[in-house]
Amino acid sequence: MVDSSDATTTNRQYHLAKRPTGEPDHDTFELVEAEVPEPGPNEVLVKTLYLSVDPYMRGRMRDAESYAEPWDVGDPMRAGVVGEVVESNHADFDAGDVVVGNLLWAEYAAVDGGELTAVDPDVAPVSTALGVVGMPGRTAYFGLLDVAGPKPGDTVVVSGAAGAVGSVVGQLAREAGCRVVGFAGSDTKTEWLTQDLGFDAAINYKTVDDLGDALAEAAPNGVDVYFDNVGGEITDTVFGQLNVDARVAVCGQISQYNATDLPTGPRKLGTLIEKRASVEGFLVADFAPRFEEATSRLARWVDDGTLQYRETVTEGFENAPEAFLGLFEGENVGKQLVKVAERSH
Amino acid sequence: MVDSSDATTTNRQYHLAKRPTGEPDHDTFELVEAEVPEPGPNEVLVKTLYLSVDPYMRGRMRDAESYAEPWDVGDPMRAGVVGEVVESNHADFDAGDVVVGNLLWAEYAAVDGGELTAVDPDVAPVSTALGVVGMPGRTAYFGLLDVAGPKPGDTVVVSGAAGAVGSVVGQLAREAGCRVVGFAGSDTKTEWLTQDLGFDAAINYKTVDDLGDALAEAAPNGVDVYFDNVGGEITDTVFGQLNVDARVAVCGQISQYNATDLPTGPRKLGTLIEKRASVEGFLVADFAPRFEEATSRLARWVDDGTLQYRETVTEGFENAPEAFLGLFEGENVGKQLVKVAERSH
Numbered sequence: 233m234v235d236s237s238d239a240t241t242t243n244r245q246y247h248l249a250k251r252p253t254g255e256p257d258h259d260t261f262e263l264v265e266a267e268v269p270e271p272g273p274n275e276v277l278v279k280t281l282y283l284s285v286d287p288y289m290r291g292r293m294r295d296a297e298s299y300a301e302p303w304d305v306g307d308p309m310r311a312g313v314v315g316e317v318v319e320s321n322h323a324d325f326d327a328g329d330v331v332v333g334n335l336l337w338a339e340y341a342a343v344d345g346g347e348l349t350a351v352d353p354d355v356a357p358v359s360t361a362l363g364v365v366g367m368p369g370r371t372a373y374f375g376l377l378d379v380a381g382p383k384p385g386d387t388v389v390v391s392g393a394a395g396a397v398g399s400v401v402g403q404l405a406r407e408a409g410c411r412v413v414g415f416a417g418s419d420t421k422t423e424w425l426t427q428d429l430g431f432d433a434a435i436n437y438k439t440v441d442d443l444g445d446a447l448a449e450a451a452p453n454g455v456d457v458y459f460d461n462v463g464g465e466i467t468d469t470v471f472g473q474l475n476v477d478a479r480v481a482v483c484g485q486i487s488q489y490n491a492t493d494l495p496t497g498p499r500k501l502g503t504l505i506e507k508r509a510s511v512e513g514f515l516v517a518d519f520a521p522r523f524e525e526a527t528s529r530l531a532r533w534v535d536d537g538t539l540q541y542r543e544t545v546t547e548g549f550e551n552a553p554e555a556f557l558g559l560f561e562g563e564n565v566g567k568q569l570v571k572v573a574e575r576s577h
Numbered sequence: 578m579v580d581s582s583d584a585t586t587t588n589r590q591y592h593l594a595k596r597p598t599g600e601p602d603h604d605t606f607e608l609v610e611a612e613v614p615e616p617g618p619n620e621v622l623v624k625t626l627y628l629s630v631d632p633y634m635r636g637r638m639r640d641a642e643s644y645a646e647p648w649d650v651g652d653p654m655r656a657g658v659v660g661e662v663v664e665s666n667h668a669d670f671d672a673g674d675v676v677v678g679n680l681l682w683a684e685y686a687a688v689d690g691g692e693l694t695a696v697d698p699d700v701a702p703v704s705t706a707l708g709v710v711g712m713p714g715r716t717a718y719f720g721l722l723d724v725a726g727p728k729p730g731d732t733v734v735v736s737g738a739a740g741a742v743g744s745v746v747g748q749l750a751r752e753a754g755c756r757v758v759g760f761a762g763s764d765t766k767t768e769w770l771t772q773d774l775g776f777d778a779a780i781n782y783k784t785v786d787d788l789g790d791a792l793a794e795a796a797p798n799g800v801d802v803y804f805d806n807v808g809g810e811i812t813d814t815v816f817g818q819l820n821v822d823a824r825v826a827v828c829g830q831i832s833q834y835n836a837t838d839l840p841t842g843p844r845k846l847g848t849l850i851e852k853r854a855s856v857e858g859f860l861v862a863d864f865a866p867r868f869e870e871a872t873s874r875l876a877r878w879v880d881d882g883t884l885q886y887r888e889t890v891t892e893g894f895e896n897a898p899e900a901f902l903g904l905f906e907g908e909n910v911g912k913q914l915v916k917v918a919e920r921s922h
Contacts, residue, residue, distance in 0.1 A: 244894055255905065261898040283894070283915040285901040316920055330920070339894055339917055356879050358920075363912030364886035365875040373871040374864040394887075396912035400875075403884050417907040424910060428885055480856040490905060511825040511856040519719040526718040530710040530745075534701050539748050540773055541709035542739075549589055549628070549684055553606040556630040560600065560835060562762040565769060567708030567741035570628040572684055575661055575675070575703075 243268040245308045245338040251293055255490045260293065264308075269342040276345045277319040278331060280338065284312035284362040286396075287461075290489040309337040312362050314351060325350070332361040363396050371483060372400035372459075377408075380457045380481040384409030387451045389470050392461030394421035397483060399429060401459045406430045410457070413450045415466050443469040457481070463488045542566030588613040590653045590683040596638055600835045605638065609653075614687040621690045622664040623676060625683065629657035629707040631741075632806075635834040654682040657707050659696060670695070677706040708741050716828060717745035717804075722753075725802045725826040729754030732796045734815050737806030739766035742828060744774060746804045751775045755802070758795045760811050788814040802826070808833045887911030 242265050249262035271277040292303045292310070303309050313335040317325045322345025325331065331348040335341040351361045363369065375397075382388050388405035392398040393414025402425065405412045414425045414434040422434035433450035440446045447455075447469055454475035460467050463485035474480070519526070533539040544564035546555035549572040559568055587610050594607035616622040637648045637655070648654050658680040662670045667690025670676065676693040680686040696706045708714065720742075727733050733750035737743040738759025747770065750757045759770045759779045767779035778795035785791045792800075792814055799820035805812050808830035819825070864871070878884040889909035891900035894917040904913055 246897055256898075256902060258898055258902075263895065279921075280894070280917040281920060282890075283897055283917055285897060285904060285913050285915060287904050289901065290905075316918075328921075337897055353920075355876055359888055359890070359912075359914055359916075360879065360886065362914060363888055364879055364884060365872055368912055369875045369884075370864070370868060370871040373875060374867070378864070394910050396909075399886065399911055400884065403878075407878075407883060418910075421910055424887065478855075482856060486905065510823075511827060519715070519723070522719070523715060526715040527710055530714045530718060531700055533748075533752075534705065534709055538752065539709060539714075539745065541705065541741075541744065542769065543704055543708055545627075545704070549625070550608065552591055552628055552630060552682055553601075553603055556634065557601060559630060559632050560635075560831065564741075565739050565763075565766055566744055567704075567713055568630050569704055569707060570630060571704075572625040572628055573661075575626060575698075576624075576673075 241268055242266070243338055243340040245336060247308050248293060248303045248305050250305055251295055252490075254492050256290065256293060261309075268340045271319055271321050271342040274322050274344055274346070275342045276317055276322050276325050276331070276348060277340060277342050278313065278315035278333070278335060278348070279318050279340055280313045280315045280335070281330070282314040282359045282362055283337060284314075284366075286312070286367075287484055287486045287489060310334055311337050312367060313341070314358050314361050315341075320345065322346075322348075324348075330358050332366065364400055368396035369400050372397045372404060375481045375483050376401045376404050376457075376459055380459060380479045382408045382410050382457050385411075386456035387411045387413065387453055387475075388457040388459065389413045389415070389447070389451060389455050390459045390461070391415045391463075391466045391470070392484065392486060393425055393431065393434060394418075395461060398459070398461050399425070402431050403429050405457070405459075411451070411453075413447070413455075415462070437466055444472060447473055454478075459483060460485070462486050544568050546570045548572070586613055587611070588683055588685040590681060592653050593638060593648045593650050595650055596640055597835075599837050601635065601638060606654075611683075613685045616664055616666050616687040619667050619689055619691070620687045621662055621667050621670050621676070621693060622685060622687050623658065623660035623678070623680060623693070624663045624685055625658050625660045625680070626675070627659040627704045627707055628682060629659075629711075631657070631712075632829055632831045632834060655679055656682050657712060658686070659703050659706050660686075665690065667691075667693075669693075675703050677711065709745055713741035714745050717742045717749060720826045720828050721746045721749050721802075721804055725804060725824045727753045727755050727802050730756075731801035732756045732758065732798055732820075733802040733804065734758045734760070734792070734796060734800050735804045735806070736760045736808075736811045736815070737829065737831060738770055738776065738779065739763075740806060743804070743806050744770070747776050748774055750802070750804075756796070756798075758792070758800075760807070782811055789817060792818055799823075804828060805830070807831055889913045891915045893917070 245264050247262045247264050252260045295302055314332045317327050317329040320326055324345050330351040330353050332351050333348040351358050382405050388410040390398045390401045393402055394416040402412045402414050412431045414431045415437050416422050417438045422436050425431040425434040435446045455470055455473050456475050456478055458470045458480045460482050461484040464487035542565045552570045555568055555570050590609050592607045592609050597605045640647055659677050662672050662674040665671055669690050675696040675698050677696050678693040696703050727750050733755040735743045735746045738747055739761040747757045747759050757776045759776045760782050761767050762783045767781050770776040770779040780791045800815055800818050801820050801823055803815045803825045805827050806829040809832035887910045897915045900913055900915050
């Protein structure tokens, strides 16, 4: 039951009208009017003050298994909400409290109190519980500090740098003693980054002549850490300027979420987000101090039959090019060699 | 000076005739006849027994900065060689010794003894110093055991599984207690993998109807480790079936080395090899036990001015879809919110 001081008894909600193909549009959403719900035992009726819209929501609109359940067509969509408690059946909350939680695209929601977190309005504006001190801030915090691991002197590049996550990433990287370069899509944004947030450089990817040249100028020592919110052409460009031992934290791929085909960018990075997977390139030469360990163990395993091997031997030095070219046709089983001579002893 | 028992005084070599565009062909190589070199102080004259050809050599043919110097056009190309010492000015080697080293595409080479490693012909056939107990074996050893880190029970998928590296990877994964699945390009290869090497399953990617279906059948619990030698469509397929916390060790991308365009596969993985870079996807939800740490530090930094933020606030619940759609146009600076109501207290 709604507080009698509140005249509203209708509760507007957005439901997922249909799953978008490519870009969502207004037909994706259906505005539905319902009754303001009545809170049950342990539930709290929350009036939405701020509703958060986030890029990850595009993924929830797909009918595909992901790290979270997709939204059902016809059901209300979920969102981060900062709201005010209207009525509480939960011991931790009273009417008037400000709370944050994962609620609905709705003006009101009734939710178990255990799913809500109190917001102290005296610490910071309550809306920040959905931004800089909320999920986006935490995403920046763990993604930069734990996943990417910036070191003082590193060059850290951030795409979507003026967004909720990117703007925090850049500032945390600045505090970590890094050179910080951001990509953003307007001069208003790039000016904010360099003039207010302490980014060392910012590139307006929509107006710059050449992304690669701009990045090379902004990051003359190459890129040690790339925090990717965007994907696509910007990520292609950054991949081209990674330093040895670079770390790439894949947080988002907003440029690709609406794509039905993926013509640019290191594709499939969205998969890495979903699976929290890591991809690492390596060169065996970097393990040189441990070659003897490997060689002696491999030799023992060959000797005791643990390891089997085959060799594809092309006879004749003059056939070396043929043997090499055959590699690309997969003509070899096991190691491809060219036998040039017999041992004379 | 060559041992008088050896009649040959000409030394055939292959030089890089020109840099290939796309697939190398015979015009890439020039057969040059030279004198057998005379070893200088500390040098050893080595007669090539086995010459190794390896996919990585394609990279040396490019005129591009990489982890190693590109070969110069007109110069002899380099290769792993198992050879026999013909003449030695180095204390560690005598005529008749078998050695391995990074020498030349040539029948003879004179090289500082410090660059050679003795091969014991009694341990294993000397050719294995270029294969299973040589660079490919070590690549498998460190790439699988150190970079990918297989755990008992993991499903490990290997592309190029019947090659010099892949065939060792699969056997090491088997020894590590993993389910092992290999991709290879002929029935001869897949039979070797499953019948002799103990792979649990092998897929002939050239004849199978549907790569995804075949992998789903061979790896019904998904993919925990992917050791990639190949790239392209196979890697696309494996990316689609990665498990949470999967590790991908990018060793090679042979399907892409000759490509002038990259239409398939998670592109740019070659960059990760060159830079030994890692890419990791992450979800902030996985850090839930540390949310309080993050939130309190972020709030303190906002409070003391360390962190600045902006919010882009769309007024009116009914405009939530517009606000969401604007994210993909980059219309927001900082966090995008929808303001639905004023606080009543």
